[in-house]
Amino acid sequence: MTLIRIALDAMGSDNAPQVEVEGAALALQDLPPGFRVQLVGRPPAIEGALAAFPGIDRARIEIVDAPDVVGMGEKPLAALRSKPRSSIMVGLGLQKEGHSDAFISAGNTGAVMAASTLLLRLHPGVQRAAIGALLPTATQPVLLLDAGANVDCDARELVGFAQLGAVYARDVLGRPQPVVGLLNVGEEDEKGSGVVKEAHHLLRGATGFHYVGNVEGRDVPTGEARGRPLDVVACDGFVGNVVLKFYESAAKVFVKLLKQELPDVLQRPEMGNVLRILDYATYGGAPLLGVQGVSIICHGSSPAKAIKNAIRVAVQAVSSHLSQDIGVEFAQGGVTA
């Protein structure tokens, strides 16, 4: 097995670098071997956080010096320009130079997207990179994309998101024949905005995945459309972002209400299955799909478990050759040929 090198932005999250270091420690303990973690950031801070994990396998950890940190509130492009030695730029730079295989950050999402596109570049044929968000459902998790990278999209871009999602579903989620739906306001061919109607028309000629047609908002939480398990739902980044944030917030409101009204019930083992569909930490991070490489974006509020799971996803993405497979898919032209 080839060694897989995961660069982790140690300065990204709201609780950096403690959470990142704990996530790395969990990953090294729980996940199969074959990978190393490159902690990118300010060495003294990272060393300080590592002191809390004396049992950690230091042979599998490398500290990479990056003195600057991009703040959550900073404007992405300006921040990247003024801080070329930020943990985001240094971490992605490692991958660009061939010294790393994947990058993970819980930092400024806009800056991670911009730097990923800038340094790794898009695969030829990919019009826009998209954020894929894995949503828990009543059945299997569904990949929703774009979850916020692109707010104004044309029909061909929506088709591209469907293709990107299908490759991810095959390589990372282990679904050999992915079922892909287009998010719309109704199932019928004539439903939707002009852009979505055109995308539906184009997707009907799709190969490489099963296009199940238009799906509605209601089909996402059930994880099914027309009796078939759904793997990927394509939409523009505006509606995807709204749905993702809406879901996360509704889940939080619900757990808070349960805690308030029925504190004893939350402790019961049967709650596990109920809370599973409310627990985002399980899924860890959202991949930025379409770039030449692997870049995974986590919530600023990610707990260590989410960082660990993002590392798991990154390892899976690298070992399944996700980026190469996306390159092949788009080089062939896919649906848009």
Added chain:
Amino acid sequence: MTLIRIALDAMGSDNAPQVEVEGAALALQDLPPGFRVQLVGRPPAIEGALAAFPGIDRARIEIVDAPDVVGMGEKPLAALRSKPRSSIMVGLGLQKEGHSDAFISAGNTGAVMAASTLLLRLHPGVQRAAIGALLPTATQPVLLLDAGANVDCDARELVGFAQLGAVYARDVLGRPQPVVGLLNVGEEDEKGSGVVKEAHHLLRGATGFHYVGNVEGRDVPTGEARGRPLDVVACDGFVGNVVLKFYESAAKVFVKLLKQELPDVLQRPEMGNVLRILDYATYGGAPLLGVQGVSIICHGSSPAKAIKNAIRVAVQAVSSHLSQDIGVEFAQGGVTA
């Protein structure tokens, strides 16, 4: 108190006319007096359903003959043209002729929207009628509009939805100083699609309500934005429809999971507060705002309780002069002047 006449499409829902008749019976029993119900549909079917409610006050019920029924799957305009004596056309015709004050239907949504616009017409200055959906939140219900009437919207139309929602919040929800947000992917001025950015700019000059600025998907379930209780959220009908259907479905999935895993817990009285945010029947119906008159659209699967609540909303809309107030708001030009 003037008499208020509510025309109820008795043939609309999946369980018509039983559910409609039961809803009317509940309304006559539970709601304050001062209104009558006009049951519009096939008299023998309506009489048959009424037989189950021998105690109902027949003096407050009128049966209006409409021999045709528009099916759920029919194309709206074609159905209205070929069935001029459908319960939808007859019920709205009563209002147009001054023989009724409001119309309620759980039938084909597209047909109800088209017939409402056709027969009642829009108020001068209103560009598009919008469906307002009342969403349960952790705090007070929030009116989301447009919830599906218009999939492609320009900035001025979004501003119009904000205005329509604000009048509804004042008149029907009893919120004298409504707080209105624009659904977007971030709070900052520069966030969003071109159309939404322009709408945000226009709304900053709004009068007649407090424009709180861009709100995100996460602010809807909490019912708050920047520490203020939120009354109205404006968006295009594509994203509104997706969010509404997503929420309804997520709520159903959650209740189903709770039933399956913790059947005893659902029986506990404390669950009331938890289920409240999942129970759509409480809110009853979605008003079509912007027409000259009152038209309320219910789910095809509405239970009797939802029909009763739609009647309550219709009575409130008529007695608060909602339609007249919308007319005044738009005659003055409002934000778009």
